[in-house]
Amino acid sequence: MEYISNLKLWLLNLPGFFKRKGGQESAERTFPGKAVLLPVLVYVSVPVIFYLLWVSMFTALPFMQEAVVKFKPTLTYPEFASQSNPGPSELLFLQENRVKKLDKIYARFSNRQPYLIVNTSDNTFNLFNNGKLVREGLCSTGSFVLLDAGGEQKWMFETPKGMMRIQGKTESPVWRKPDWAFIEEGLPVPKHHNSFERYEYGVLGDYALSIGNGYLIHGTLYQRLLGMPVTHGCVRLGDADLEKVFQTLKVGSKVYIF
Amino acid sequence: MTETRKDLVWIKRIAFVIALGLLAYFITMTIVIPVYRFKIESPVTNASDKNIFRPDLTWQITVNDSIKQRAIDLVFSESFLLSKIEMTKSDSISLTVNLQDSVVALVVQGLTIYSTKAKTFKISHAFAKTDPFILAQWLAIPFVVDTHYASIPKVPVLYKKAPKDTIEAMSQVEMDPLNDEIDPVYFRLELDRKLILNFNQEEAPEKESMRQVKTYQRRMRKIERHDIIDHLSRFSPTEFIPEIHISIDKKAARVIYRAIPERAFVAVQLPTE
Numbered sequence: 001m002e003y004i005s006n007l008k009l010w011l012l013n014l015p016g017f018f019k020r021k022g023g024q025e026s027a028e029r030t031f032p033g034k035a036v037l038l039p040v041l042v043y044v045s046v047p048v049i050f051y052l053l054w055v056s057m058f059t060a061l062p063f064m065q066e067a068v069v070k071f072k073p074t075l076t077y078p079e080f081a082s083q084s085n086p087g088p089s090e091l092l093f094l095q096e097n098r099v100k101k102l103d104k105i106y107a108r109f110s111n112r113q114p115y116l117i118v119n120t121s122d123n124t125f126n127l128f129n130n131g132k133l134v135r136e137g138l139c140s141t142g143s144f145v146l147l148d149a150g151g152e153q154k155w156m157f158e159t160p161k162g163m164m165r166i167q168g169k170t171e172s173p174v175w176r177k178p179d180w181a182f183i184e185e186g187l188p189v190p191k192h193h194n195s196f197e198r199y200e201y202g203v204l205g206d207y208a209l210s211i212g213n214g215y216l217i218h219g220t221l222y223q224r225l226l227g228m229p230v231t232h233g234c235v236r237l238g239d240a241d242l243e244k245v246f247q248t249l250k251v252g253s254k255v256y257i258f
Numbered sequence: 259m260t261e262t263r264k265d266l267v268w269i270k271r272i273a274f275v276i277a278l279g280l281l282a283y284f285i286t287m288t289i290v291i292p293v294y295r296f297k298i299e300s301p302v303t304n305a306s307d308k309n310i311f312r313p314d315l316t317w318q319i320t321v322n323d324s325i326k327q328r329a330i331d332l333v334f335s336e337s338f339l340l341s342k343i344e345m346t347k348s349d350s351i352s353l354t355v356n357l358q359d360s361v362v363a364l365v366v367q368g369l370t371i372y373s374t375k376a377k378t379f380k381i382s383h384a385f386a387k388t389d390p391f392i393l394a395q396w397l398a399i400p401f402v403v404d405t406h407y408a409s410i411p412k413v414p415v416l417y418k419k420a421p422k423d424t425i426e427a428m429s430q431v432e433m434d435p436l437n438d439e440i441d442p443v444y445f446r447l448e449l450d451r452k453l454i455l456n457f458n459q460e461e462a463p464e465k466e467s468m469r470q471v472k473t474y475q476r477r478m479r480k481i482e483r484h485d486i487i488d489h490l491s492r493f494s495p496t497e498f499i500p501e502i503h504i505s506i507d508k509k510a511a512r513v514i515y516r517a518i519p520e521r522a523f524v525a526v527q528l529p530t531e
Contacts, residue, residue: 050277058483061288065498068293069383092325095332102339109346109368117371121513144413144436149420158413161517163349163366183420186427228435256371258351258364258517 115254116217116245118235120159123227125237127245135244138227140220140236141257147180155180157232164211164255169246173208173218175200180232205239207246211255217245287490292498298388300395330390330530334358337394338527342368345400345523352400352523353447353514355455355504357381358530362457362506364517372517374510377460382500385528393528400523401449407481408445408515409474414438442467443511444474449524454501457515459508502526 114129120141127135142159149155177198182189190197205219220226220236230236235257237245249255338356345352346368354363355376363373385393406412414436421427442463447455463471489496506514 057284058486059479061482061486062501064289065293066383068289069296069387069498072293072296072384072387074387074389089325092329092332095329095336099332099335099339102336102343106339106343106346106368111369115369119372119513121516122509143416145416145418147418147420153420156415161519162351184427186421186424225435230435256366256369258371258513 111254113253114248114250115256116249118159118255118257120161120229120257123229125235125241125245127241127248129248134248135241137238137241139238139241140222140226140231141229142231142233143229147184149180149183153179153183155232159231159233159235159257160211160213160215161257164215164257166209166249166251166253166255167212168210169249169251170208170210172206173204173216175204178214205237205242207242209246209249211235217255218242284490287493287495288486291495295495296384296498296500298384298393298396298500300392327530330394331358333391333394334397334527334530337398338525340398341400341525345525348523350519350522351517352525353518354525354527355502356527357502357504358527362504362510362514364514372510372513374506374514376504376506378505380503381528382502384498384500390530396451397526397528400525401451401453403447403518403520403522403524404450405448406445406515407474407478408443409470410438410441410443410445410512410515412516438512439509440464440467442471442474443508443515444471445511445515446478447518447524448499452497452499453526454499455524455526456501456503457511458503458505459511460505461508 110131111128112131114127117126117128118139118141119125123139123141125135125137125139126133143157145157147155147157176193177200179189203221204216208216208218210216215234217235217237219239219242222230222236223238226236226238335358338354338358342354342365345354345365349367351371352365354361354365354370356363357376357379360376360379361373362376363370365371388396416436421430442459444456444458446457449455486496
């Protein structure tokens with residue numbers, strides 16, 4: 001209580017302490033002295049130290065746990081002990097055989113058929129045939145633009161990820177513009193799905209390969225944008241790359257997009 | 259000594275005892291009990307199932323260390339292969355973390371579609387304290403990603419309002435393609451069966467992106483702190499979950515984080531030495 005009254009006194013004198021004019025009031029007269037400053041220091045520093053300790057304890061917790069785990073004895077599970085006891089060399093042989101067998105099983109999953117891998121982060125592609133890389137290069141994939149036309153009308157221009165299959169192949173494809181293509185350009189959307197305004201020729205390059213849900217692998221007029229995420233979800237390839245992909249992949253071939 | 263001074267001394271003593279008590283409570287509930295209770299258990303519940311992986315535990319009693327080490331290597335390989343074969347049943351993108359060869363890869367139905375070298379990695383001491391045969395059994399079934407946190411968005415979205423007419427469409431500034439290459443890439447995958455994978459970019463973050471790194475670290479600490487406080491307030495001990503820290507190329511980290519789907523399968527092979 002004594003400290004508090006001292007502190008009050010010091011706080012009351014504080015303006016005078018900072019506003020000394022011509023030495024009329026000396027620092028000694030208003031300075032509260034050790035009796036007050038020390039408790040103030042204690043009252044301020046203790047919570048600060050406590051807080052820092054608290055925070056550092058949380059931060060250091062994973063390290064402390066790891067340090068304690070180091071001293072933990074190794075866990076063994078006697079209940080799993082085997083009944084049989086063949087010799088070590090025999091066991092090693094059996095174990096090696098098991099691994100070899102599993103290796104063979106897993107190797108069967110490697111694809112000998114032609115397939116395409118599309119990397120949407122780097123906007124690159126790799127074409128494989130007979131397990132060998134036959135072509136690689138740049139492509140363009142979804143721009144991640146969310147087009148908001150108000151209400152329920154929203155489109156996300158993202159290339160789907162996962163394993164797809166080629167569902168159809170077309171030469172000299174024609175683009176049937178979906179609604180978002182008109183909305184994006186500020187044009188009125190034609191009422192009919194087969195309206196002539198929807199059809200655009202020559203914009204998809206020489207070939208198109210469908211991978212389902214309206215997504216295509218096709219060519220582009222904007223070759224300089226290859227390697228960048230600029231599409232509405234389709235995969236765009238350069239002319240020569242598209243031709244090679246078109247010739248290599250068959251209907252049913254796998255396309256891996258990630 | 260005055261009465262008030264005596265009171266103050268007592269208050270100080272009581273406060274000191276309370277502080278010590280809290281510290282002891284904190285240490286017991288967050289370190290001692292969780293570490294004591296920690297045990298990697300076989301995920302197999304049905305002991306009569308013949309398809310489950312049962313490493314031949316006779317190795318445990320083998321005295322020859324060199325043979326035992328070879329056996330452990332083989333058992334870990336078998337376990338990893340079993341986990342990968344199990345993952346081929348799914349046609350979505352899965353993640354394989356092979357710390358024996360330091361390779362992190364994306365696979366779909368057994369086909370590696372992307373792989374990168376793990377530059378450095380650090381695994382919890384908890385693994386060294388577990389019987390390798392039980393560990394192999396634990397790893398023989400693929401994990402599933404429960405929760406993920408990252409310093410970058412999983413799906414980067416560029417918002418664009420549709421123009422009202424062609425004039426507005428013409429006047430709209432051409433949107434720059436997404437370019438978040440400067441953003442630091444740190445992510446954390448919390449797997450079912452209590453395992454955490456922390457991936458971080460190998461490169462030191464650029465000066466401009468330090469703020470993002472700090473924000474991510476602060477967020478992670480906040481989540482951990484909330485979890486601890488939640489446990490402590492309920493008088494229940496926290497859980498010790500072993501972690502694996504892996505440093506990979508920044509570009510690869512971005513690719514992997516964005517490629518793996520929600521609830522992705524993860525196969526892990528731990529180093530045997």
